[in-house]
Amino acid sequence: MTEKELRLKTAEIEKISHLDYFNIAISVDCVIFGYEDKELKVLLIKSDLEEFADLYSLLGDLIRPDEDLETASYRILKERTGLDDVYLEQVQAFGSIERHPSGRVITIAYYSLIDIKHHKLKLSHNELNWHPVNEIRGMAFDHKLILDTCLARLQQQVMEHPVIFNLLPEKFSLRELQELYEAILGVELDRRNFRKKISIKDWLEDIDEMENDVPHRPGKLYKLKPEFKKKAIRKKGTPALQSS
Amino acid sequence: MTEKELRLKTAEIEKISHLDYFNIAISVDCVIFGYEDKELKVLLIKSDLEEFADLYSLLGDLIRPDEDLETASYRILKERTGLDDVYLEQVQAFGSIERHPSGRVITIAYYSLIDIKHHKLKLSHNELNWHPVNEIRGMAFDHKLILDTCLARLQQQVMEHPVIFNLLPEKFSLRELQELYEAILGVELDRRNFRKKISIKDWLEDIDEMENDVPHRPGKLYKLKPEFKKKAIRKKGTPALQSS
DNA sequence: AATTAATGTGTCATCAGTACATATTTATTA
DNA sequence: TAATAAATATGTACTGATGACACATTAATT
Numbered sequence: 422m423t424e425k426e427l428r429l430k431t432a433e434i435e436k437i438s439h440l441d442y443f444n445i446a447i448s449v450d451c452v453i454f455g456y457e458d459k460e461l462k463v464l465l466i467k468s469d470l471e472e473f474a475d476l477y478s479l480l481g482d483l484i485r486p487d488e489d490l491e492t493a494s495y496r497i498l499k500e501r502t503g504l505d506d507v508y509l510e511q512v513q514a515f516g517s518i519e520r521h522p523s524g525r526v527i528t529i530a531y532y533s534l535i536d537i538k539h540h541k542l543k544l545s546h547n548e549l550n551w552h553p554v555n556e557i558r559g560m561a562f563d564h565k566l567i568l569d570t571c572l573a574r575l576q577q578q579v580m581e582h583p584v585i586f587n588l589l590p591e592k593f594s595l596r597e598l599q600e601l602y603e604a605i606l607g608v609e610l611d612r613r614n615f616r617k618k619i620s621i622k623d624w625l626e627d628i629d630e631m632e633n634d635v636p637h638r639p640g641k642l643y644k645l646k647p648e649f650k651k652k653a654i655r656k657k658g659t660p661a662l663q664s665s
Numbered sequence: 666m667t668e669k670e671l672r673l674k675t676a677e678i679e680k681i682s683h684l685d686y687f688n689i690a691i692s693v694d695c696v697i698f699g700y701e702d703k704e705l706k707v708l709l710i711k712s713d714l715e716e717f718a719d720l721y722s723l724l725g726d727l728i729r730p731d732e733d734l735e736t737a738s739y740r741i742l743k744e745r746t747g748l749d750d751v752y753l754e755q756v757q758a759f760g761s762i763e764r765h766p767s768g769r770v771i772t773i774a775y776y777s778l779i780d781i782k783h784h785k786l787k788l789s790h791n792e793l794n795w796h797p798v799n800e801i802r803g804m805a806f807d808h809k810l811i812l813d814t815c816l817a818r819l820q821q822q823v824m825e826h827p828v829i830f831n832l833l834p835e836k837f838s839l840r841e842l843q844e845l846y847e848a849i850l851g852v853e854l855d856r857r858n859f860r861k862k863i864s865i866k867d868w869l870e871d872i873d874e875m876e877n878d879v880p881h882r883p884g885k886l887y888k889l890k891p892e893f894k895k896k897a898i899r900k901k902g903t904p905a906l907q908s909s
Numbered sequence: 910a911a912t913t914a915a916t917g918t919g920t921c922a923t924c925a926g927t928a929c930a931t932a933t934t935t936a937t938t939a
Numbered sequence: 940t941a942a943t944a945a946a947t948a949t950g951t952a953c954t955g956a957t958g959a960c961a962c963a964t965t966a967a968t969t
Contacts, residue, residue, distance in 0.1 A: 444730050445691055447771055486688050486769050490760035514758045514773045516734035525730050527691055527773075529758045596947080613949070614927060621925080637946045638935040840916080857918070858958060865956080881915045882966045912969070917962105924957075934947070939940100 450481035473561035717805035
């Protein structure tokens with residue numbers, strides 16, 4: 422091969438390597454929600470990009486060619502939290518041109534629900550921490566937008582499906598459950614109406630135990646009926662405008 | 666530069682050009698819904714891949730590095746239908762490893778709503794046609810899955826937001842509207858209850874005109890109130906579990 | 910003028926959503 | 940040990956949405 426031929430080949434490969442359609446990277450970003458101290462929290466890490474010094478970012482990574490989207494999400498969760506049996510749901514893709522300072526990266530956002538107390542993370546370094554959702558201001562990239570979008574989706578989901586229990590321990594009191602709904606929805610609920618509504622759903626099983634670590638009258642403990650325990654909830658059928 | 670150096674560079678570039686993370690292509694696929702002859706239809710094209718000879722596929726294309734996701738979707742719509750002022754909404758990404766026979770392609774699905782009658786397409790060739798949603802059997806790639814997912818999303822949306830009107834002409838009768846709901850939801854609705862429910866929503870304006878092309882007693886015509894006419898509907902706020 | 914086929918409307922029963930108050934139980938304190 | 944404080948547990952009445960259901964009216968057709 423002559424030098425000229427090599428130079429041509431070089432140019433050609435460079436052209437291919439920058440070929441438009443393969444010049445976009447794809448990542449997955451996980452919004453990992455947890456619940457602690459009566460607050461909805463999200464797991465964030467200090468951004469490693471100079472542009473975003475001192476800002477926090479979601480946990481994410483580029484997708485590998487040999488893994489599908491969910492596999493990539495589970496990998497990130499496993500790497501960062503040590504957990505692999507968690508609730509996970511895709512929300513949507515974010516792809517504005519300018520969202521990543523280092524190049525074109527389209528990201529697909531997932532949200533995940535974790536019981537903080539019973540799955541102590543290996544928080545390897547203090548750059549990775551739980552942050553109360555309500556106190557988060559600036560974030561790296563467009564991650565604040567992604568977080569807000571995922572929170573909105575979570576709010577929608579907890580109204581329709583029994584997914585909220587992924588944030589709670591196996592056994593919980595109705596007060597804890599109500600406080601969690603309040604934290605997610607950002608509203609105060611009336612106790613009597615809340616209990617009526619929950620009992621209508623028929624999701625819970627009375628396990629005939631009481632709280633024992635509270636400094637007041639203990640409440641009954643419940644758990645989610647097994648038939649509703651699914652890590653990945655599939656959408657239900659279409660609600661009918663009216664059945665005739 | 667010596668030949669050896671060039672050879673090294675060549676190898677390096679080849680490595681980069683096949684670098685895992687840039688070896689995934691990204692496309693957009695549009696599920697374009699229309700309504701005609703009391704049927705919900707979708708715009709499909711004959712697949713150009715040998716593997717999928719005689720199967721239909723959605724309209725899609727690879728995303729260009731200089732366009733964001735919505736731009737790519739609008740481009741596809743414009744190219745294929747000639748329209749650019751249409752309702753469009755992202756549904757979700759599909760990324761299984763085996764979904765595309767020619768390589769790894771992750772696709773982001775959008776659905777779009779079009780008034781067939783008043784936007785005559787340039788159906789350039791007879792490979793591109795409207796197909797009744799209920800009669801579609803096999804499709805190329807995972808496009809049947811994408812179609813079903815988008816239909817489910819549409820069904821969800823029409824229950825909550827005034828998006829259905831993007832499928833109808835400016836003026837329509839309540840019968841036409843009801844038939845469209847029935848076609849989308851796949852149910853029969855009671856006329857009296859349907860009208861009650863629609864009137865409560867307060868979406869419609871009585872324009873004091875009557876149908877004139879029907880072989881029976883003509884019904885009143887309505888149009889969507891201008892404040893609800895948005896091509897891209899943004900999600901409403903979270904429904905409260907209960908306001909206290 | 911009679912017939913046909915659609916439009917247009919109201920009532921009643923049921924159920925979900927919401928506002929609201931009192932008795933009971935346990936831990937704590939005096 | 941008794942009194943107090945703070946939480947649990949529960950029911951009723953009002954309002955509005957949902958869903959089943961029947962009859963009079965209008966226009967085109969015969």
